[in-house]
Amino acid sequence: MNNYDLVNKDLAYVWHPFTQMGVYSKTDPIIIEKGKGSYLYDTKGNRYLDGYASLWVNAHGHRNKQLNKAIQKQLNKISHSTLLGSSNIPSIELAEKLIDITPQKLTKVFYSDTGSASVEIAIKMAYQYWKNIDKHKYSKKNKFLTLHNGYHGDTLGAVSVGGIDSFHKIFKDLIFENIQVESPSLYQSNYKNEDEMMQAILKQIETILISRADEIAGFVIEPLIQGATGLFVHPQGFLKAVERLCRQYDILLICDEVAVGFGRTGEMFACNHEDVQPDIMCLGKAITGGYLPLAATLTSQRIYNAFLSDRHEEKTFFHGHTYTGNQIVCSVALESIKLFEQQKLISHIQKTSKILSEKLFELKDHKHVGDIRGRGLMFGVELVSDKAYKTPLDIERVEEIISQCKTKGLMIRNLENVITFVPVLNMSVKEIKKMTNIFKKVLISTLSKTNDTQH
């Protein structure tokens, strides 16, 4: 099929996620044909640096030889058998590996296939955990503490613990209530400094826990960086303080590392930065190095034990997806983790992170750059039309920048007026510089045209 036919058939048959198809159908969609390393290639022969890691998942580059080989090797044995009532080799080996590399407290792995599912599972486990222990004493522990602007996926349970008004309001009658606290993100807040903000928000949390801990099963949090809503970076020490409060008031700490896990913030897991031991950890996105859909919910022994009984009775965790623990998916995840170790990817990320951050901070005095924030290889540049008032830059201008970057060979995305840099994790120093250079040029040329017409 040529490019023209593909575009027509894409518009005829495919409904794209999170996309206003009425607008999409008037654009000239890019159709990716192949990838190599940090680059994507479209059907017209253009190549693009993958500055969003194909939606925050790609770790070792596209068409990675070792990952391809791992899949081929597994294909020659078996593609899929079920984990219901039997087991399989890659799912066992991967579980052992995950337990080895995640915080010590986590000892059990429950597989699923999307980040959203891993969060659904975490919510149901936390809820049932308290009921399994003592359903009378904990009869009211039915709610979750969450952060404003949190994102945990698009299924209804995950939406319920999320905090994005624009995505969620249409479904408000379908979702359950949570208790939401302010997000500790300085630029979005009216606090004077991080310290004042952190103390105030921790106090809000503690006040809620003092009066309502008996209603709360757990605290669901994206550790360090709230991703999908605009890359809101938490102050150092916030996560540790939240952990302390969870322990003090006996609620479960549920860390959603779907986005930040696997090196994204410069440590293998975001929890590692503050030596935090969650009761439940959700993993997804980069767990397979960006190859195939896999997710996992890891729990402590204490939680797991609460589900044990002699017979198939009410304590059983009645949840499972058809492809749970699929062999191909688990084998590529296992190989990806080996590659993290062999390639010393975490120290590479720490190095490239410095360069990415330095390059982006060169733009800090630009009149339309309101804020630059991030950790590891997860940075956002918030564009404003008025720095003093933090007025978001018109979305048309933001989209123009994204589109100009594509023309110049860089694929990045925006979250509203925040331009995000979430590149392939093993992107080279040279490619990181190329990425920021393209962006810098585009930013300056696009916005100089409109400097005086901004309101």
Ligand SMILES: *Cc1c(COP(=O)(O)O)cnc(C)c1O
């Ligand atoms: C992407 C994401 C999810 C949802 O994962 P899907 O695979 O898209 O269902 C959940 N939590 C966080 C923090 C995410 O970034």
